Amino acid sequence: MIHRYRSGNPLAIGAGGWDGTALFNPGLRGDILFPRDQQILAGAPGALDPTNGTSYLNPEAFRNPPLTANNVPIRFGNSPRYLSNLRGFMYKSEDFSLLRRTALPGREGTFFELRMDAINVFNRVELQDPNTNASDPISFGKIFGKTGGPRVIQFTGRFEF
Numbered sequence: 001m002i003h004r005y006r007s008g009n010p011l012a013i014g015a016g017g018w019d020g021t022a023l024f025n026p027g028l029r030g031d032i033l034f035p036r037d038q039q040i041l042a043g044a045p046g047a048l049d050p051t052n053g054t055s056y057l058n059p060e061a062f063r064n065p066p067l068t069a070n071n072v073p074i075r076f077g078n079s080p081r082y083l084s085n086l087r088g089f090m091y092k093s094e095d096f097s098l099l100r101r102t103a104l105p106g107r108e109g110t111f112f113e114l115r116m117d118a119i120n121v122f123n124r125v126e127l128q129d130p131n132t133n134a135s136d137p138i139s140f141g142k143i144f145g146k147t148g149g150p151r152v153i154q155f156t157g158r159f160e161f
Contacts, residue, residue, distance in 0.1 A: 002095040008088035009129060011057075013079040015064045016135035018071045029077035030134035034061035036085050045143065048127065053142025056130045064135050077134075088129035093148070096121045104159075111160040116153065123151040 013030035032039075039061045045054045065077040096118045104110040125148040131139045 001097075004091070004093045004095075006091050008090055010082035010084050011086045011088060011129060011132050012082050013062050013077070014133045014135075015077050016133060017064060018067055018073050028065060028073055029079040029081065030062050031065055031077045032062060032079050032083075034058065039086055041141075045127070048143060048146065050145055053131070053139055053144045055141055056143050057132070057141030059137065059140050062134045062140070089127045091126055091148075092124050094121045094124075095119050107161070109161070113156075113158040113160060115156040115158070117156070119152040120149055121151065124148055 013032065015028045015030040018028065039058055041055050041058050045056060048054050062079075066074045068074060098116045099113065100115075101111055101113045104112055125146045127143050128145045128147045130141050130143050132141075134140055
C-alpha cells in the first residue's frame with residue numbers, strides 16, 4: 001500500500017499586461033493589498049462551476065503593479081515568489097497491490113504469478129489550484145476544475161520458467 005498525502009502547493013501571485021522587454025524581466029509579481037485573513041473568500045468550495053469558475057481568492061486583495069501609459073511597470077510587485085501561508089488544496093492518493101506467487105508442479109523453478117494493482121483506490125478527486133494571475137480580472141482567484149486521475153485497476157498473470 002502506498003499512501004501519498006501532501007499539503008497544497010504554495011501559490012504565487014503573478015502579474016501581466018506590461019511590455020515584456022521592460023526591466024528585462026519576463027515575469028513580475030503582483031501586489032498584495034490585504035492581510036492573509038482577508039485573501040481567501042471562504043473555505044474550500046463545495047460545488048464547482050467549471051464554466052464560470054468558483055471564487056476562492058479575494059480579487060480585491062491582489063492587483064497588478066502600477067504601469068505607465070506605455071505599459072512599463074513603475075516598480076516591482078510586493079508579493080514574494082511564493083506565498084507560503086497561502087496554499088492550494090491538499091492532495092491525497094492511495095495505491096494498493098496484491099501479489100500471489102505459486103510454484104508449478106513438475107519442474108523446479110517454475111512459477112505462476114498473479115498480480116492486481118489498484119491506483120487511486122479510493123477514487124479521490126481534489127480541486128485544482130485557483131488562477132493566480134492578477135492581470136486577469138475575470139478569472140483571478142477562481143477554481144475551474146478538479147485534479148486527480150480515476151481509479152485504475154489492472155490484473156497481470158505471468159509464467160516464470
